[in-house]
Amino acid sequence: MSEQVSKLKALFDENKNAANAGPMEAYMKHHFPFLGIKAPERTRLTRQFLNETAIHKGKTLPVSFLKELWALPEREYHYTAIDFTQRMHKVYEKEHLPFFEELIVTNSWWDSVDGLAPNVLGPYFKAYPDRLHHADKWALHENMWLRRTAILYQLKEKEQTDEERLFRYCRQNAQDPEFFIRKAIGWALREYSKTKPEPVENFIEKESLSNLSKREGLKQIQRVKKECSW
Secondary structure (H helix, E strand, C coil): CCHHHHHHHHHHHHCCCHHHHHHHHHHCCCCCCCCCCCHHHHHHHHHHHHHHCCHHHCCCCCHHHHHHHHHCCCHHHHHHHHHHHHHCHHHCCHHHHHHHHHHHHCCCCHHHHHHHHHHHHHHHHHHCHHHHHHHHHHCCCCCHHHHHHHHHCCCCCHHHCCHHHHHHHHHHCCCCCCHHHHHHHHHHHHHHHCCCHHHHHHHHHHCCCCHHHHHHHHHHHHHHHHHHCC
């Protein structure tokens, strides 16, 4: 274990909370053990760690450090790895994509994937649009978390959303029975409807989406229509 990971681990171990850990594990369906460090406290501890190290000030992404965090069992280390990766989006390199894919397909659950998709892969594909053919492959991949990432990576793009690609990914996955895919389709469409409601409404009316995807995708549009009717 590297010196930097040892420092962070010691800091987290000193502040673990067994009373919090149980409910946190239950919320995540017991997929991962937790130290019981909630987000605000984890942010404070991470800031303290950064003040003692210069790891976030480097000109390259500290992949080895991040992989060490990802290999630890407790979920807080995974969250911290994601936070670091998001924070250093300006130093992403084209060759980082396999590493990002590794984060998506290992220790996978909705919480990590939903942090990675718009906050890591979104900036990455914006910086390296010539790598978007990988997202095209992910949208059809047997791994549902890669498919969910493809659907969600544009969540924060607003006017810069590649509408054709978003609608294509939703269409390609429309018949998938998996809850996390149907929910992702609805979420992605709902977010885009805040920018372009008419194309989204037309897409939902035209395509054979699940009831869940339709319901989630139309929430914002129906809310606005209701407000305008008063």
